[in-house]
Every structure is written in structure tokens, then in C-alpha cells.
Amino acid sequence: MCRNHSLVKRAEASETARFANLRPMSELEVSDAARLADALSLAEHAEAVDRLDAAQQGRMLDDWELWGRPNQLPPLGDWRVWLLLAGRGFGKTRSGAEFVRARVEAGLASRVALVGPTASDVRDVMIEGESGLLATAREDCRPIYEPSKRRLSWPNGAIALAFSADEPERLRGPQHDLAWCDELASWRYAASWDNLLLGLRLGADPRAVVTTTPKPNRLVRDVLASPGTVVTRGSTFDNAANLAPAFLESVVRRYQGTRLGRQELEAELLDDLPGALWSRDAIEAARVAAAPELSRIVVAIDPAASSGEGADETGVVVAGLAHDGQVYVLDDLSGRMSPRAWALKAIAAYKNFAADRIVAEVNNGGEMVEATLRSVQSDAPFRALRASRGKAVRAEPVAALYEQGRVHHVGGFAMLEDQLCAFTSDFDRAASGTSPDRLDALVWAVTDLMANRDAAILDYYRALADPK
DSSP states (O other), rough: OOOOOOOOOOOOOOOOOOTTTTOOOOOOOOOOOHHHHHHOOHHHHHHHHTOOOOOHHHHHHTOOOHHHHHHHHOOOOOOOOEEEEETSEEEEEEEEHHHHHHHHHHHSSEEEEEEESHHIIIIIISSSTTTHHHHOOOOGOOEEEGGTEEEEEEEOOOEEEETTTTTTGGGSSSOOOOEEOOOOOOOHHHHHHHHHHHOOOOSSSEEEEEEEOOOOHHHHHHHHHHHTEEEEEEOOOGGGSSOHHHHHHHHHHHHSSSSSHHHTOOOOOOOOOOTTSOHHHHHHHHOBSSOOOEEEEEEEEOOSSSTTTOOOOHHHHHHHOOTOOOOEEEEEEBOOOOOOOHHHHHHHHHHHHOOOOOEEEOOTTTHHHHHHHHOOOOOOOOEEEOSOOOOEEEHHHHHHHHTTOEEEEEEEHHHHHHOOOOOBOOOOHHHSSSHHHHHHHHHHHHHHHHHTTOOOHHHHHHHOOOOO
């Protein structure tokens, strides 16, 4: 059975790099173990640890209150949701796993919901990850994981069930007394959060911890503004002592001081980028939970020139046109893939959505793009698109449709929406170092759907035909 062990406030801690040159350390960024390491000599460390028997030393190593930084520990007081907004590498996953472990071992939670953006995220990060529930479990209180049942079972009878935020209806019935929600900013459906909260009603003190890198979408803002939410903020650099120096040097050199760095490293919740062609408010206002009957559906591809490490992504976006002329973005399947992999994904989407055809930009690949698709399905309807103007020129009429409320996202597409809301008319590929391939695929899809219906798109095609 799981037991509540008394805390052992003695530790032998090795000296680690503090990256003090990045910025001063605050009290919230230093654990009790680190304070002990600073206060005691190595001889005093050794003497303190030697006085402990093997069981005490084991409990010491399992003591998260000793090793965790104050901003990784749950806040005091009466709250319903603990929102941990922190940068990449802060230790959010460890904080979430340790919070669940502590509540379960203390007998304060017996029915736990584990919710991530996708089922694989829950499995690979929250449960089996290096800082997940299995890795942080104590030997005498290790849960049994049954992947086929999506279930973790602790020796004291507590049970955790895994849920994907992509399937909000699965959260409609189950009841819980504790929930851990990871990367809330990347959830596609706000209904997943609503259904979870409605089921968080067991016990005398049901609680939820939300661990996420912030993005300024409506769901994050709603949770942030809720009266039952307490917020902890943290930066990548808070955990510098436990991160590889090479990682820190590379991210500092590339991202520190940039807008992306402020969001992903410093965990700032940023408003729309000035001059961006798309706004989050416009996307949110037109977002829907489901699409109506569609008259046409296309799968659009913006293939990358290569698939190696550091290569651009291949954009694969599915969109449809309703009878009233409204466009619905159905899925974003983009990613870093080999030509064979993106062809298989595009053909699968063509079949799953009963699409009318596949369209692809062929500037980089020429006939090879069509040949790759044909190698997967020889009779798939295909149309090659060739860009003779820059990305901004192609994107502007599509962005105008968004402003008019004529393009709707069915659910959420966090990475696609990030690209849209960071894209300006003066986009410079060389300066940015990346290509907005998800955006490109979306633009091709909407352009193809609206080519015979919208004056702005028709003008765009005329400009392509007559570049003078």
C-alpha cells in the first residue's frame, strides 16, 4: 500500500551551472536541495547523508518538496484549477506528474483524468515520458499501466484514465476527483475542457492541474480568467541547472529576445503580432464545432524540398466549401515527412474526407510531386499549382476572406493558427529561417475552393496569368 512518508530535509546536491549570465536567479527558481547544497560543504553533505539509513535515503530521493523549485510546487489555499504557464524545458511535465502522485499517495484522489492534445501525447509524455507518471513513481507505490484499457492502477486502489482532447465526447460521462491537463493551448476543442470540468465533481475537493506553454487562444484566456484558477508562471531558464548547456546556448542564441522566444521560453501570453494578416479574434469568432454539408472538399499539399533534420515541414491541409460559399478548414495534417509519407497521408485524407481532388504546389518538385502521389494511388484526381508570386501576395485574398468571416476552422489547429497570426505582408524567408508551409497549404486549399466564386481570388488568378 502507498504510505505518506515524513519529509526528509537533508540532501546531497551536486553543484550545477546556474547560467547566471542569462538573468539573476529568483527565490522561486531555487529548490530546498539547492539551498542546502549552497549552505553546506561537501563534507557536511556526506556526513548528513551517512546518518540516514537506506530507507531514509530512498525517501529523500522521492521527496518532491525537497527537489522541486517553489514554482513547480502546487500553490496553497482554496483553488479549483492550478494553471502552470511555463516555457519549454521548465519542468511542467514533472510538476504535473508529481502533483498527481502526491494526491494519490495521500488518499486525496482515487479517480484521475489524464488529458493531452492527442492519445499519443498522453501515453508518450504524461504516462511513459521521462518525467511522466511511471518514471516519477515510488517503488512501493508504482501504478500498473494497461495501455489497451487506457488505465493506470495504483496499489491503493486509485485509477487514472487517459483521454484525448481530440475526442471531447469521451469526457462527457466519466466522473473524477482529480485531472491533469497537458498542453491545453494545443487542444483542438474547447468542449473537451468543458466536459472535463462538468465531470470533475467527485470527493470533497476536486482539483485540476493544467501544464502548458501559453498561446493567446480563447481557451487559455478563459481558464486564466476563471475565478477558481490560480496561476504559476515560469521560464525555460528557471530550470537551467537541469538542461543541457548546448540546448540553452542554442535556444538563447536563436530565440532570446524574439517574439517566439518570449512565448516559448519566457512563457509570455502575447497578443497578435502587429501587421499580421490574420488575427486570433477573427479566427475564434468564426470557429465552429462541426461543418455543414459540403459541396466540394480538397486536400492541399505544400511539399518541402527535403525531409531531413532541420528541413521545412510539408503542409497538408483539408478544407471544404459549403453550398452558401463558406469555407471550412477540416484538418491540418502537416509535419516533417518524407515524400512517400506525405503522399500516404494526403491519399488517406482524400479517402477519409471523401475529397474531390488533391492540389499541390509544384515549384520545388515539378512532375515528381504528382508522380509520388500516383505511386500511392494512380487514379487520385490531382491538380498542379505553380506559384509565380510571393507568399504574401497569395495569402492576402485568403486573409481577407477570414476578415469577412467566410472561413471557419472546425475545431482548433494550434500550429497552423500560430503561423497565420505571425505572418505579415513583408515576410522574408531568409530573415525568418523558416517557411510557413501549413499556411501555404491552407492558402492553396482556399484558393482552389473559391476560384470560381470570389472576386479577390479571381483577381489573384488573373495576376498569375498576367504578371505584368
